[in-house]
Amino acid sequence: DSGVTQTPKHLITATGQRVTLRCSPRSGDLSVYWYQQSLDQGLQFLIQYYNGEERAKGNILERFSAQQFPDLHSELNLSSLELGDSALYFCASSSRWAGSFYEQYFGPGTRLTVT
Amino acid sequence: TQLLEQSPQFLSIQEGENLTVYCNSSSVFSSLQWYRQEPGEDPVLLVTVVTGGEVKKLKRLTFQFGDARKDSSLHITAAQPGDTGLYLCAGGIQGAQKLVFGQGTRLTINP
Numbered sequence: 001d002s003g004v005t006q007t008p009k010h011l012i013t014a015t016g017q018r019v020t021l022r023c024s025p026r027s028g029d030l031s032v033y034w035y036q037q038s039l040d041q042g043l044q045f046l047i048q049y050y051n052g053e054e055r056a057k058g059n060i061l062e063r064f065s066a067q068q069f070p071d072l073h074s075e076l077n078l079s080s081l082e083l084g085d086s087a088l089y090f091c092a093s094s095s096r097w098a099g100s101f102y103e104q105y106f107g108p109g110t111r112l113t114v115t
Numbered sequence: 116t117q118l119l120e121q122s123p124q125f126l127s128i129q130e131g132e133n134l135t136v137y138c139n140s141s142s143v144f145s146s147l148q149w150y151r152q153e154p155g156e157d158p159v160l161l162v163t164v165v166t167g168g169e170v171k172k173l174k175r176l177t178f179q180f181g182d183a184r185k186d187s188s189l190h191i192t193a194a195q196p197g198d199t200g201l202y203l204c205a206g207g208i209q210g211a212q213k214l215v216f217g218q219g220t221r222l223t224i225n226p
Contacts, residue, residue, distance in 0.1 A: 002157065042203060042218035056213045090157060103148065104214060106157035
């Protein structure tokens with residue numbers, strides 16, 4: 001158990017709908033990252049937040065948005081869902097950047113199926 | 116754009132054999148991490164290497180960071196079925212506070 005929690009574990013919804021995925025980082029971690037993993041693919045970085053502020057953006061679609069709240073939990077909002085959005089969505093958290101490296105700890109993921 | 120290429124993409128071998136997985140880039144990374152992901156599970160951090168030429172061992176797994184910090188390898192000795200999984204390498208980018216992930220090597224160890 002990494003200490004990172006994600007809810008829900010599974011989501012099934014129809015095309016055109018909107019969903020919200022939630023993540024709580026490890027106690028004390030200020031950074032939250034979101035990743036998308038499609039079937040048999042590696043992890044695609046979506047976005048990072050640090051202490052409530054957006055820090056880095058990856059291959060995140062305009063239909064997707066995220067935020068990190070004062071209690072440091074984060075939500076990833078996916079709208080106008082398409083079949084191709086079906087994937088595992090992982091959240092990870094890390095401690096403060098140590099200047100040369102840091103380690104990310106992953107949550108259990110949310111499996112999104114768009115029908 | 117920093118890219119990490121992992122090879123091979125798929126590897127299936129018999130129990131007891133040795134194997135090496137590679138992670139290569141044309142970019143320099145400040146750190147290199149290896150994760151293992153079992154089917155349906157989240158990636159779990161195995162090791163972090165930060166110094167060029169660094170070698171770390173984790174039981175039967177040996178990790179090496181290239182001298183120029185552009186590549187890394189993972190060597191597994193006497194592979195076991197429990198080693199089956201997706202192995203992901205991830206490079207840390209100095210100043211950018213993010214990791215770049217490779218596409219992964221899907222390893223299957225057959226009993």
